[in-house]
Amino acid sequence: MKIVIMLGAPGAGKGTIASRINEKLPGTVHLSSGDLLRGAVKAGTVAGLEAKGYMDAGKLVPDTLIASMIEEYIGANGAIKLLILDGFPRTVPQAEMLDQALAKRGEKVDSVIKLNVPDALVLERLGGRRMCPACGAGYHVLTLPPQVEGVCDACQASLITRSDDNPETIANRLSVYHQQTVPLVDLYDEKGILCSINAAGELSLIVEDTVKALA
Numbered sequence: 001m002k003i004v005i006m007l008g009a010p011g012a013g014k015g016t017i018a019s020r021i022n023e024k025l026p027g028t029v030h031l032s033s034g035d036l037l038r039g040a041v042k043a044g045t046v047a048g049l050e051a052k053g054y055m056d057a058g059k060l061v062p063d064t065l066i067a068s069m070i071e072e073y074i075g076a077n078g079a080i081k082l083l084i085l086d087g088f089p090r091t092v093p094q095a096e097m098l099d100q101a102l103a104k105r106g107e108k109v110d111s112v113i114k115l116n117v118p119d120a121l122v123l124e125r126l127g128g129r130r131m132c133p134a135c136g137a138g139y140h141v142l143t144l145p146p147q148v149e150g151v152c153d154a155c156q157a158s159l160i161t162r163s164d165d166n167p168e169t170i171a172n173r174l175s176v177y178h179q180q181t182v183p184l185v186d187l188y189d190e191k192g193i194l195c196s197i198n199a200a201g202e203l204s205l206i207v208e209d210t211v212k213a214l215a
């Protein structure tokens with residue numbers, strides 16, 4: 001299994017880009033730690049109940065909670081060709097837990113794509129983001145609108161605004177990103193597996209740059 005990490009601020013476009021890579025590189029699986037946690041919250045599992053308070057406040061859930069969910073997923077899906085981890089790891093201890101879990105399987109992180117966007121753009125992107133609660137498709141009211149306002153193109157469900165996409169929680173998420181996730185940039189750069197991409201421009205060009213970086 002080839003393992004790629006998608007690293008970047010909230011709203012950098014990790015989910016949007018990862019979900020488009022599959023069209024270019026068949027056999028790719030996109031695993032979003034946020035989606036995994038939101039699924040657990042919705043299902044009312046023990047992990048979900050523990051995670052909810054942290055997520056609503058824009059804080060990170062405990063390292064061991066999310067690391068064990070990711071390890072369990074990888075253990076159950078060993079046949080995947082290319083796995084894109086979107087949003088995990090996002091602390092140094094999580095990166096160490098991932099390395100240990102992969103080493104047990106004789107695997108390692110192959111590359112890390114760092115999406116660069118200024119904080120001001122994060123606010124614009126998350127302020128206008130709309131999500132499909134049924135199929136998970138993502139939209140933006142200005143830059144990526146659905147064909148019919150408020151309705152998912154793919155499955156016709158009514159679109160929602162994520163509960164953590166409000167100005168106060170976005171500010172907390174950005175601050176947590178700078179404090180706890182940015183240190184991973186140096187860590188992966190020192191390992192020689194980091195590729196930085198300007199993610200502030202045209203979506204199709206960013207997807208192209210990402211695919212080239214993965215080739």
Ligand code: AP5
Nearest residue numbers: 010011012013014015016033034055061087125129140143
């Ligand atoms: P998570 O769901 O991972 O949220 P996040 O990291 O804050 O990232 P987002 O999903 O908000 O942003 P994105 O980069 O995917 O942007 P998107 O592609 O949607 O995590 C949520 C919470 O779960 C965390 O706060 C934490 O509590 C918990 N959690 C998750 N992982 C954890 C972990 N490892 N450890 C601990 N806790 C964890 O794009 C945003 C918008 O911009 C969209 O509307 C999109 O259409 C638009 N857009 C994107 N790119 C472009 C472009 N190039 N041009 C125009 N518009 C664009």
